[in-house]
Amino acid sequence: MILYDERLVSREETDIDIEDRAYQFGDGVYEMIRVYHGRPFYMDEHLARLERSATEIRLSLPYPITRLKQLLLDLIQQNHLEEGNVYIQVSRGVAPRYHGFPEQARPLVIAYTQHAKRPLAELNHGIKAVTTEDIRWLRCDIKSLNLLGAVLAKQTAIDHGAKEAILVRDGIVTEGSSTNIFIIKDGTLHTHPANHLILNGITRQVIFKLADECEIPISETTFSKEALESADEVFLSSTTMEICPIVEIDGRPVGQGVPGPVTKQLQEAFVNEIKRTTLA
Numbered sequence: 001m002i003l004y005d006e007r008l009v010s011r012e013e014t015d016i017d018i019e020d021r022a023y024q025f026g027d028g029v030y031e032m033i034r035v036y037h038g039r040p041f042y043m044d045e046h047l048a049r050l051e052r053s054a055t056e057i058r059l060s061l062p063y064p065i066t067r068l069k070q071l072l073l074d075l076i077q078q079n080h081l082e083e084g085n086v087y088i089q090v091s092r093g094v095a096p097r098y099h100g101f102p103e104q105a106r107p108l109v110i111a112y113t114q115h116a117k118r119p120l121a122e123l124n125h126g127i128k129a130v131t132t133e134d135i136r137w138l139r140c141d142i143k144s145l146n147l148l149g150a151v152l153a154k155q156t157a158i159d160h161g162a163k164e165a166i167l168v169r170d171g172i173v174t175e176g177s178s179t180n181i182f183i184i185k186d187g188t189l190h191t192h193p194a195n196h197l198i199l200n201g202i203t204r205q206v207i208f209k210l211a212d213e214c215e216i217p218i219s220e221t222t223f224s225k226e227a228l229e230s231a232d233e234v235f236l237s238s239t240t241m242e243i244c245p246i247v248e249i250d251g252r253p254v255g256q257g258v259p260g261p262v263t264k265q266l267q268e269a270f271v272n273e274i275k276r277t278t279l280a
């Protein structure tokens with residue numbers, strides 16, 4: 001089943017109009033929520049961000065967020081999703097192609113589930129990354145469907161045999177193409193401030209909570225590409241990749257070239273947070 005507008009229907013029953021503004025302009029917002037043990041992880045925080053993203057592009061949701069939450073819980077249950085992701089998207093709707101907002105168009109909500117296991121190999125062994133210029137717009141805090149900059153960056157990583165592209169704007173590391181980036185230097189965590197140049201990741205926010213509980217110092221300050229290259233440890237964070245060590249950047253090892261101790265400590269704390277919030 002999928003969620004289409006306000007109904008759970010079979011995917012075969014639905015189609016997307018060629019003049020849907022998400023399709024033609026990327027005019028919409030989205031969220032990706034992880035499910036563990038059949039329970040969504042930090043769903044309220046994701047839905048609050050969806051509401052904020054919609055507000056920031058002057059898009060009104062077609063029904064209350066509380067209704068959407070219940071529909072998503074029903075979708076997870078109906079699809080027997082034990083471990084995987086829920087993708088939610090809100091388009092400004094269908095209207096004759098014109099850049100200005102349509103006079104009247106009902107925003108279209110869709111959502112579907114994906115069965116997906118945790119990326120254990122990447123979590124245990126780490127991944128490779130490359131750096132590339134951050135060419136995206138200046139409202140990266142909005143989780144919009146305008147993802148071409150991210151798509152091109154991710155493909156650059158793939159072209160170089162890597163899993164993620166680390167974005168650099170004017171010499172400063174912002175984030176990954178679909179992740180947040182953290183470095184550890186002399187025991188302190190550093191990550192880009194949550195401003196208009198990055199997405200304030202939900203996983204990033206969980207890491208701040210876990211770092212506090214683990215008494216790991218964390219500094220929300222910008223850092224340079226040079227600081228990235230001389231870091232003791234580097235990891236990325238996202239809903240689908242959790243806390244994933246980066247062990248090689250641009251062909252050079254990070255630290256000892258293996259997941260570091262602070263990263264592993266946070267990974268362990270993250271697993272405990274999953275258990276605390278989805279097994280209780």
Ligand SMILES: Cc1ncc(COP(=O)(O)O)c(CN[C@@H]2CONC2=O)c1O
Nearest residue numbers: 177178179180199201202203238239240
């Ligand atoms: C540009 C960007 N930065 C950071 C993040 C991390 O945010 P969360 O911790 O809230 O996931 C994402 C998530 N991208 C989602 C995660 O999975 N697939 C995506 O498109 C992202 O697209």
